[in-house]
Amino acid sequence: MPTANVKSVDDQPPARRPGRPRGDEARVAILEAAYAILEEGGLAAFTIEGVAARAGAAKTTIYRWWPSRESLAVAAFLSVALPRISFSSTGSAANAIRSQMLRLVTVYSGKTGRVVRDLVAAGNSDPVAAAAFVESYVRQRRQAVREVLQRGIDAGEFRADIDFEAAIDALYGPVFYRLLVGHGTLDKTWTKDVADIVLAGLKPQAPEIKNGDQSRTGTKGTKARPDRVSRGS
Amino acid sequence: MPTANVKSVDDQPPARRPGRPRGDEARVAILEAAYAILEEGGLAAFTIEGVAARAGAAKTTIYRWWPSRESLAVAAFLSVALPRISFSSTGSAANAIRSQMLRLVTVYSGKTGRVVRDLVAAGNSDPVAAAAFVESYVRQRRQAVREVLQRGIDAGEFRADIDFEAAIDALYGPVFYRLLVGHGTLDKTWTKDVADIVLAGLKPQAPEIKNGDQSRTGTKGTKARPDRVSRGS
Amino acid sequence: MPTANVKSVDDQPPARRPGRPRGDEARVAILEAAYAILEEGGLAAFTIEGVAARAGAAKTTIYRWWPSRESLAVAAFLSVALPRISFSSTGSAANAIRSQMLRLVTVYSGKTGRVVRDLVAAGNSDPVAAAAFVESYVRQRRQAVREVLQRGIDAGEFRADIDFEAAIDALYGPVFYRLLVGHGTLDKTWTKDVADIVLAGLKPQAPEIKNGDQSRTGTKGTKARPDRVSRGS
Amino acid sequence: MPTANVKSVDDQPPARRPGRPRGDEARVAILEAAYAILEEGGLAAFTIEGVAARAGAAKTTIYRWWPSRESLAVAAFLSVALPRISFSSTGSAANAIRSQMLRLVTVYSGKTGRVVRDLVAAGNSDPVAAAAFVESYVRQRRQAVREVLQRGIDAGEFRADIDFEAAIDALYGPVFYRLLVGHGTLDKTWTKDVADIVLAGLKPQAPEIKNGDQSRTGTKGTKARPDRVSRGS
DNA sequence: GTTTAACCGAGACGGTACGTCCTGTCTTGTA
DNA sequence: TACAAGACAGGACGTACCGTCTCGGTTAAAC
Numbered sequence: 001m002p003t004a005n006v007k008s009v010d011d012q013p014p015a016r017r018p019g020r021p022r023g024d025e026a027r028v029a030i031l032e033a034a035y036a037i038l039e040e041g042g043l044a045a046f047t048i049e050g051v052a053a054r055a056g057a058a059k060t061t062i063y064r065w066w067p068s069r070e071s072l073a074v075a076a077f078l079s080v081a082l083p084r085i086s087f088s089s090t091g092s093a094a095n096a097i098r099s100q101m102l103r104l105v106t107v108y109s110g111k112t113g114r115v116v117r118d119l120v121a122a123g124n125s126d127p128v129a130a131a132a133f134v135e136s137y138v139r140q141r142r143q144a145v146r147e148v149l150q151r152g153i154d155a156g157e158f159r160a161d162i163d164f165e166a167a168i169d170a171l172y173g174p175v176f177y178r179l180l181v182g183h184g185t186l187d188k189t190w191t192k193d194v195a196d197i198v199l200a201g202l203k204p205q206a207p208e209i210k211n212g213d214q215s216r217t218g219t220k221g222t223k224a225r226p227d228r229v230s231r232g233s
Numbered sequence: 234m235p236t237a238n239v240k241s242v243d244d245q246p247p248a249r250r251p252g253r254p255r256g257d258e259a260r261v262a263i264l265e266a267a268y269a270i271l272e273e274g275g276l277a278a279f280t281i282e283g284v285a286a287r288a289g290a291a292k293t294t295i296y297r298w299w300p301s302r303e304s305l306a307v308a309a310f311l312s313v314a315l316p317r318i319s320f321s322s323t324g325s326a327a328n329a330i331r332s333q334m335l336r337l338v339t340v341y342s343g344k345t346g347r348v349v350r351d352l353v354a355a356g357n358s359d360p361v362a363a364a365a366f367v368e369s370y371v372r373q374r375r376q377a378v379r380e381v382l383q384r385g386i387d388a389g390e391f392r393a394d395i396d397f398e399a400a401i402d403a404l405y406g407p408v409f410y411r412l413l414v415g416h417g418t419l420d421k422t423w424t425k426d427v428a429d430i431v432l433a434g435l436k437p438q439a440p441e442i443k444n445g446d447q448s449r450t451g452t453k454g455t456k457a458r459p460d461r462v463s464r465g466s
Numbered sequence: 467m468p469t470a471n472v473k474s475v476d477d478q479p480p481a482r483r484p485g486r487p488r489g490d491e492a493r494v495a496i497l498e499a500a501y502a503i504l505e506e507g508g509l510a511a512f513t514i515e516g517v518a519a520r521a522g523a524a525k526t527t528i529y530r531w532w533p534s535r536e537s538l539a540v541a542a543f544l545s546v547a548l549p550r551i552s553f554s555s556t557g558s559a560a561n562a563i564r565s566q567m568l569r570l571v572t573v574y575s576g577k578t579g580r581v582v583r584d585l586v587a588a589g590n591s592d593p594v595a596a597a598a599f600v601e602s603y604v605r606q607r608r609q610a611v612r613e614v615l616q617r618g619i620d621a622g623e624f625r626a627d628i629d630f631e632a633a634i635d636a637l638y639g640p641v642f643y644r645l646l647v648g649h650g651t652l653d654k655t656w657t658k659d660v661a662d663i664v665l666a667g668l669k670p671q672a673p674e675i676k677n678g679d680q681s682r683t684g685t686k687g688t689k690a691r692p693d694r695v696s697r698g699s
Numbered sequence: 700m701p702t703a704n705v706k707s708v709d710d711q712p713p714a715r716r717p718g719r720p721r722g723d724e725a726r727v728a729i730l731e732a733a734y735a736i737l738e739e740g741g742l743a744a745f746t747i748e749g750v751a752a753r754a755g756a757a758k759t760t761i762y763r764w765w766p767s768r769e770s771l772a773v774a775a776f777l778s779v780a781l782p783r784i785s786f787s788s789t790g791s792a793a794n795a796i797r798s799q800m801l802r803l804v805t806v807y808s809g810k811t812g813r814v815v816r817d818l819v820a821a822g823n824s825d826p827v828a829a830a831a832f833v834e835s836y837v838r839q840r841r842q843a844v845r846e847v848l849q850r851g852i853d854a855g856e857f858r859a860d861i862d863f864e865a866a867i868d869a870l871y872g873p874v875f876y877r878l879l880v881g882h883g884t885l886d887k888t889w890t891k892d893v894a895d896i897v898l899a900g901l902k903p904q905a906p907e908i909k910n911g912d913q914s915r916t917g918t919k920g921t922k923a924r925p926d927r928v929s930r931g932s
Numbered sequence: 933g934t935t936t937a938a939c940c941g942a943g944a945c946g947g948t949a950c951g952t953c954c955t956g957t958c959t960t961g962t963a
Numbered sequence: 964t965a966c967a968a969g970a971c972a973g974g975a976c977g978t979a980c981c982g983t984c985t986c987g988g989t990t991a992a993a994c
Contacts (some may be wrong), residue, residue, distance in 0.1 A: 060941080097353065172410065182356065182363055190396070254960065293952080486944045523946070529977070551816065590742065590816055590817060648829055
């Protein structure tokens with residue numbers, strides 16, 4: 001679908017409204033100040049007044065463009081953190097996921113983890129901001145995982161009948177669980193263990209014989225086995 | 234040394250400190266008011282002043298016993314929510330887990346879910362309160378799961394070499410993930426799908442014929458109990 | 467260069483600082499509420515919160531403009547009580563003082579006396595406010611007395627060598643003494659008696675017969691009247 | 700007069716009330732702590748809790764014996780400051796007064812002045828304490844002055860028709876005026892000047908030759924006691 | 933080339949809640 | 964009964980931010 005076309009129709013190409021156009025300096029200064037504060041002091045230190053002061057902007061300017069503290073926090077985060085996801089597109093899908101998880105866990109162990117934690121918490125009191133965060137950050141990342149999963153299915157690494165959403169939640173849920181609840185650390189061994197368990201659960205499996213013999217006939221099927229789908233068993 | 238003596242000296246846990254003893258009425262009134270507010274209005278509405286007013290207590294009384302808003306929130310939650318976990322102890326371990334997950338998801342879909350979400354967020358700005366929440370609420374629940382997992386291992390349902398912590402995170406992480414991030418609902422189908430994936434990953438599996446490179450079996454001695462495993466096979 | 471130009475550039479004393487200018491409504495409302503409370507309930511009832519509530523203003527607004535409870539009290543008093551002193555400028559200086567003292571005592575017997583008492587007490591715990599009170603209220607009144615004294619000296623009613631400050635203190639000290647310590651009432655007879663004593667002490671007098679003559683003749687005054695000093699007796 | 704006798708009759712001879720008798724240690728400790736705080740930090744620092752803590756006493760003990768903060772302050776002051784007044788009983792009455800004023804001004808320039816100022820202010824919000832202060836401290840001092848004045852009258856130094864109360868207020872009012880209002884310092888020169896003015900006003904004076912209009916002599920029979928005046932002679 | 937509408941900074945303002953200090957009352961155990 | 968200890972309801976403190984509201988002054992398209 002020609003997106004360009006849509007755009008030229010939808011957006012007002014010359015649609016110049018009268019009056020002074022929005023200056024970019026204020027916007028950028030605010031977002032940078034916002035992110036800096038978020039990273040340095042967390043949500044607690046993140047106040048509109050603080051951001052305004054640090055950005056040399058007026059509170060009103062902030063309120064003009066962002067409806068709430070939370071929205072601003074999310075926007076600040078996105079402006080900094082959006083442009084980076086990466087999956088190794090070579091090798092097995094399982095290994096791609098494994099290595100991406102490790103990378104994520106490394107990132108989340110640092111300042112970014114703190115910030116993400118804060119943003120999720122912030123989302124708690126501003127559903128709109130929460131939605132924005134999910135839509136722009138979470139969803140996107142999940143989409144990338146989904147593609148790798150699909151690749152794995154195509155390659156026969158994974159069962160074909162898996163529910164993508166459930167699978168992604170199973171893979172990344174534990175990471176967020178620990179990040180957010182904080183009952184354990186995000187170390188590499190743990191990450192590998194979790195990945196192993198879930199990836200094992202995604203593999204095409206012998207039919208549930210349940211009596212002990214797991215004779216795995218031809219485990220390595222290239223394609224999913226719809227016939228095995230009989231899940232409920 | 235006379236034990237009796239030691240005892241008579243040592244054993245005065247309720248040692249009657251001087252001064253007026255703490256009255257229980259205030260404590261109870263405060264916790265009840267706190268929980269009520271938490272449930273009705275969430276963290277946003279949860280203010281010390283609000284709780285004090287509703288409880289008919291003085292702010293100072295609250296501050297005397299709880300160091301922060303967050304601590305109070307956690308305490309209020311625990312005073313209400315602690316006395317209930319339940320695993321069906323009959324049937325297969327997998328099914329016990331499955332049904333418990335469904336029950337949890339049901340609970341978390343209601344008011345309790347909102348509250349737990351708030352508490353996790355609150356923990357974000359008060360590490361002490363967070364620790365209390367984890368220690369008293371999370372840890373306990375995890376312990377229950379751990380026991381069921383062990384039962385499953387003993388019965389040959391699960392692999393013997395699983396890392397308990399990772400397994401528990403794999404099972405319940407997704408639930409918290411959705412609860413906290415809010416990118417999807419906690420419906421039953423999804424719950425079952427997640428459970429299926431993870432439980433499948435915990436099942437004893439045919440040795441990795443694939444490359445053999447992942448033969449990690451038994452390496453993780455600490456967590457798994459090879460001696461007990463007795464190898465379901 | 468045209469003077470007009472210079473003027474138009476230079477003459478901007480009220481220089482319009484940036485930002486929303488201070489509104490007068492709040493200021494007036496606060497001062498009025500403050501004075502009302504001060505008059506009704508005295509210092510004890512005079513709380514910032516009370517004033518704010520009564521004025522329909524925010525506490526912060528008060529704190530923005532007055533550094534302390536005491537400052538506000540003084541300001542409130544001054545805004546009401548400043549514009550009134552009056553000395554009869556006819557007749558003898560002594561009589562002018564006498565009648566002014568009577569008027570003062572009358573005023574101080576009423577609500578104003580209570581307020582002044584409170585303000586002096588307040589000054590006790592805020593030196594800055596005390597200074598403001600002295601500077602704007604006390605000093606001004608004393609200046610008026612000083613002028614009358616000078617008139618009296620010029621007219622030969624009073625000695626020329628009197629120390630103005632001491633004289634004023636001698637005249638009005640007793641009034642404040644009774645007002646503040648409260649060991650006696652401010653009645654008219656007493657006032658007259660005090661005035662008589664002190665004014666007698668200010669009159670040109672026969673040289674001290676006691677130990678010879680301390681002829682202090684014309685030492686200090688601008689317009690002393692040595693002729694009168696010369697012993698009427 | 701045998702005071703001891705009176706006492707043994709008046710006080711409860713064996714009148715032992717039941718229960719633990721009042722210990723003097725607490726009383727003394729409280730008064731000492733109270734005075735210390737009063738002297739160190741003024742009224743602002745003078746809190747019941749502070750005194751209790753410093754005295755190692757319980758708040759209740761203080762409330763049992765003193766009805767208010769102000770009463771305690773006055774009591775503490777009196778317990779320390781009562782036992783000292785002194786007039787030189789030799790020389791002229793005028794000089795006795797002069798030197799006593801100087802001594803008073805010296806004392807009031809130090810810590811005692813601060814404390815007296817505080818007590819007068821305190822009296823403002825507790826009439827009972829104010830009365831106690833006046834009755835026990837002020838009145839007593841004034842009585843001493845009254846005696847010296849009488850001596851002066853008897854010796855012909857002062858007019859016989861002076862109103863004692865007015866005279867005392869005229870003499871000491873200025874000192875309190877400056878002490879309490881703080882518009883000037885209590886230095887020696889000023890003190891002498893004031894004393895000179897007022898004492899001059901008390902001297903027997905030549906009949907008003909000027910216009911004769913002020914011939915008021917002897918009109919004020921009520922206050923002066925001509926009959927008593929004759930006495931000393 | 934003037935209008936004119938929006939942008940932007942500054943800061944006043946009414947508010948809410950904070951966490952602290954002190955008040956005056958009470959309840960308890962010990963002397 | 965006196966006393967120390969300390970819980971408790973409550974009132975006010977002074978502070979930090981909130982979100983809204985004037986203001987003065989840009990700034991650039993539209994008239």
